[in-house]
Amino acid sequence: MVEPTESETKAELDRFCDAMLAIRQEIRDIEDGHIDRDNNPLKNAPHTVEDLVGDWDRPYSREQGCFPPGAFRVDKYWPPVNRVDNVYGDRHLVCTCPPVESYAEAAE
Numbered sequence: 001m002v003e004p005t006e007s008e009t010k011a012e013l014d015r016f017c018d019a020m021l022a023i024r025q026e027i028r029d030i031e032d033g034h035i036d037r038d039n040n041p042l043k044n045a046p047h048t049v050e051d052l053v054g055d056w057d058r059p060y061s062r063e064q065g066c067f068p069p070g071a072f073r074v075d076k077y078w079p080p081v082n083r084v085d086n087v088y089g090d091r092h093l094v095c096t097c098p099p100v101e102s103y104a105e106a107a108e
Contacts, residue, residue, distance in 0.1 A: 022069040041065050046079040 008016075026042050029035045036059050041047075044058065047065045056062055067073060 018069055019071075035060065041068065044082070046082065048080065048082055049078040051082070 023042070026035070026040065030037055030040055030042070035041075039059055041060055041064055044051075044065065052062055052066045058065065067076070
């Protein structure tokens, strides 16, 4: 669910809606077999600047991968890494907090 607030302009909300519609169209293209089920813009997102300038061996264009509908070209945010394995992270949690005992000592 998206809750628009006064902090976002209508243009920004329209851009967000366009992006959601484009993602749905990519899903439909996968469902209909128009694009590869395992090697497509959605599976490989997000695309980094290294993807843009490096070798491109994907069945879709750099334009489609790196500049999807609604993406800004002038001040585009480039993620530092590609997709992270969420399942591995969910199953192998690493706590970086100090031990509980250190909080008790600080309270004394």
